[in-house]
Amino acid sequence: MRRKVFTSHLTNELGLEREVAMSSKTGRPTTPKTDRATETGPWGPALAQLQIWDPAWAKTCLKMTTNPWTGGVLARKFIELVGIGLNAACTSLNPEGTRRHIRAALQAGATRDEILMALKIASVMSIESCVLGTPILLEEASEGELDAAGVVRAERLKNAEEETPAIDQMKAAGQWNLAWDPLYDLGPVWTDQFMATGLGIYTSGVLSPKEIELLSIALDASYTHMYAPGTRRHIKRALKAGATVEEIMEVLKLCVVQGVQACNLGVPILEEEIAAYPGGEQRMVAGAS
Numbered sequence: 001m002r003r004k005v006f007t008s009h010l011t012n013e014l015g016l017e018r019e020v021a022m023s024s025k026t027g028r029p030t031t032p033k034t035d036r037a038t039e040t041g042p043w044g045p046a047l048a049q050l051q052i053w054d055p056a057w058a059k060t061c062l063k064m065t066t067n068p069w070t071g072g073v074l075a076r077k078f079i080e081l082v083g084i085g086l087n088a089a090c091t092s093l094n095p096e097g098t099r100r101h102i103r104a105a106l107q108a109g110a111t112r113d114e115i116l117m118a119l120k121i122a123s124v125m126s127i128e129s130c131v132l133g134t135p136i137l138l139e140e141a142s143e144g145e146l147d148a149a150g151v152v153r154a155e156r157l158k159n160a161e162e163e164t165p166a167i168d169q170m171k172a173a174g175q176w177n178l179a180w181d182p183l184y185d186l187g188p189v190w191t192d193q194f195m196a197t198g199l200g201i202y203t204s205g206v207l208s209p210k211e212i213e214l215l216s217i218a219l220d221a222s223y224t225h226m227y228a229p230g231t232r233r234h235i236k237r238a239l240k241a242g243a244t245v246e247e248i249m250e251v252l253k254l255c256v257v258q259g260v261q262a263c264n265l266g267v268p269i270l271e272e273e274i275a276a277y278p279g280g281e282q283r284m285v286a287g288a289s
Contacts, residue, residue, distance in 0.1 A: 080105035134182035
């Protein structure tokens with residue numbers, strides 16, 4: 001049986017018809033120009049089928065999950081940049097969601113460089129693998145093994161002329177995180193290379209320090225990552241950069257509504273498998289055996 005083509009009373013799956021009126025002075029969102037009911041936020045085409053199967057729950061869930069889009073706390077463009085990061089991050093790798101939010105970000109006025117910056121920030125979150133593993137390695141390795149590693153470390157530093165400019169710059173600027181000390185102890189040259197990559201994000205000027213910290217909060221607090229030390233660190237930095245409690249809460253909401261990817265993924269598969277199953281149409285009715 002051919003896959004059923006989704007149709008819906010929704011006028012646009014991305015909700016792009018909802019435009020946000022922007023203040024010329026602050027650039028902050030004010031009042032939506034069009035009907036908020038058309039906003040679909042993080043949802044893909046699966047929403048249309050869900051509305052057919054369970055309209056009451058779909059309505060309730062849609063209202064909750066689109067709240068960050070309709071609340072007016074964060075600009076639409078920035079919301080979509082967060083969505084890009086959450087979907088493209090190594091803990092998600094969701095191509096459909098990434099494309100959906102890139103398209104919506106472009107529609108909201110984001111530039112290529114702004115979208116690329118969201119992808120860069122998502123890329124460097126993988127450092128948490130070393131933040132987790134290097135302290136354990138230092139604890140579990142024997143003294144002899146660490147001595148041998150120290151010889152290799154010294155040779156690499158010698159080859160690099162004992163220079164770690166990015167690390168030195170971060171320490172001088174007060175941006176060095178003590179949790180990175182084990183990385184430096186075990187791999188100073190590579191750690192400096194990584195920190196230089198991170199510095200490129202902070203010094204590019206594409207996004208403001210506040211926006212970078214808000215995006216970083218989302219990536220560390222996301223339900224596929226939930227890295228508490230990083231979340232705390234970036235919340236502190238966001239507040240210092242001028243973020244409000246309300247703005248940080250909106251970012252945390254965006255992490256939560258990412259959960260609808262379960263429906264975006266599963267509902268179309270469920271529909272296809274029911275249609276392909278003998279007598280499958282009967283299973284479309286709740287309670288059918």
